[in-house]
Amino acid sequence: MKEETKDWNGKHIAISRTDSIGDVLLTLPITAWLKEKYPTCKITFFCRNYTAPIVKHYESVDDIVKIDDLLTLPKKEQIDAIESLNLDAVVHVFPKKELAKLFKKALVPTRIGTSHRLFHLNTCNIRPNFTRKKSPLHESQLNFELIRPFGLSQIPSLEEVSKYTSSFGSEKEELPPEFDSLIGKKYVILHPKSQGSAREWPIEKYIELAKQLIVKDYEVVFTGTEQEGKLFRKEIPTDASSYDSTGKLNIDQLIWLIKNASGLVACSTGPLHIAGFLNTKAIGLFSPRIPIHPGRWKPLGKHSTPLIFDSNCEKCMAKKECDCISSISVETVLNEILK
Structure with missing residues (x-):
């Protein structure tokens, strides 16, 4: 047969x-x-x-x-x-x-x-x-x-x-007490690292984006592992509207946090795809280089947006070392969140 x-x-x-x-x-x-x-x-x-x-x-x-x-x-x-x-x-x-x-x-x-x-x-x-x-x-x-x-x-x-x-669904999860107050508020998740699996946007741009979101009356939550948190934790704004959740959430809690967020910003990594599946606004920061380009790895979902700096980047097309993802501006990402 x-x-x-x-x-x-x-x-x-x-x-x-x-x-x-x-x-x-x-x-x-x-x-x-x-x-x-x-x-x-x-x-x-x-x-x-x-x-x-x-x-x-x-x-x-x-x-x-x-x-x-x-x-x-x-x-x-x-x-x-x-x-x-x-x-x-x-x-x-x-x-x-x-x-x-x-x-x-x-x-x-x-x-x-x-x-x-x-x-x-x-x-x-x-x-x-x-x-x-x-x-x-x-x-x-x-x-x-x-x-x-x-x-x-x-x-x-x-x-x-x-x-x-x-x-893809998610049942309600109990968050650590320090994050309970977020549910029902307007907040954006920033996930700066990828455990080395993707090209990353500079941490200083995530910090600047956080500051501008706070000015726009958003709460901001930084996510990642405990080890990742150690790499940028000292740079996170100390404003009351800024939260450091690195190393503090299990996967189920992270899913629930993403489900209720106004948006998530990350490079090509797991939380970005979770946001896509949950139909949370998922803004992905990518290199145009094959095979890591958004045509291959952009998140699924109705509210997903991949961003690149230059789709015809000569270095990326020639497979030379390139960091053009760093040239994506904070303003470009902010405008996508505010749409």
């Missing part, structure tokens, strides 16, 4: 995406498509422990396996754990050799992984042939290439993919 003609209703499908928050969010729409086409299929998402709180908010996912926990088990127990799920298929969206071997040893019948990983020759029996690096498609669209074996004939447009962000 050809995979394209198989009815996957009632079947159990695993999606494996084991990298960061933004990557996981841009993978979730394929689960919504699968549920739309096969309403009675079951979907289990394999992800890192720290991204599990993101996945749990997406209604198309039925169950989650935290791979950090799974991989601490003895090898036989890892295989037994996967066998116990009675999976019919697995889609390796993010190739991981160790997991690919486990799914094969667990005898999952349909194992899908890109042909561009040598280890998939021995571990996957369906190997779609496409390339991400030079593709004009958005990352979320590229993920759909891997589910063609389920009967997908055409990659959806970015607008069609964006409709699947409505499946």
Whole structure:
């Protein structure tokens, strides 16, 4: 039987995406498509422990396996754990050799992984042939290439993919007492760092933006990890309308804070994509360089705006060292927030 003609209703499908928050969010729409086409299929998402709180908010996912926990088990127990799920298929969206071997040893019948990983020759029996690096498609669209074996004939447009962000919700979360007063107020979240995953706008521009927002009667919240906070905490304005939440929020609290914000400003990193999924105004600061340009990584959602300084930057086009993202002006970002 050809995979394209198989009815996957009632079947159990695993999606494996084991990298960061933004990557996981841009993978979730394929689960919504699968549920739309096969309403009675079951979907289990394999992800890192720290991204599990993101996945749990997406209604198309039925169950989650935290791979950090799974991989601490003895090898036989890892295989037994996967066998116990009675999976019919697995889609390796993010190739991981160790997991690919486990799914094969667990005898999952349909194992899908890109042909561009040598280890998939021995571990996957369906190997779609496409390339991400030079593709004009958005990352979320590229993920759909891997589910063609389920009967997908055409990659959806970015607008069609964006409709699947409505499946992302958030229950009310209790915030630390110092941030309770923000809910109901007009506030903007500034997320200056990216843990090295993206080109970053200078911290001094975030600080200047914060000062100008405060003048415009906005509250301003700086977010990030504890380690990131140490890099800029001393520069945060001491005004009563400025808040430092770095290292103080868990993922669920961060989601709730973003959901209620007037906007969020960040480079290409997880919180920007969370804002996009929540339809909070998401202003992303990007380089035009391939493959980190906004055409590949801009946030989904109805209120998302990617900003670049020069779409035809000669250095970026020539793949030379360039910091043109630093030239995006504070005024440009402020105007987008105030629209």
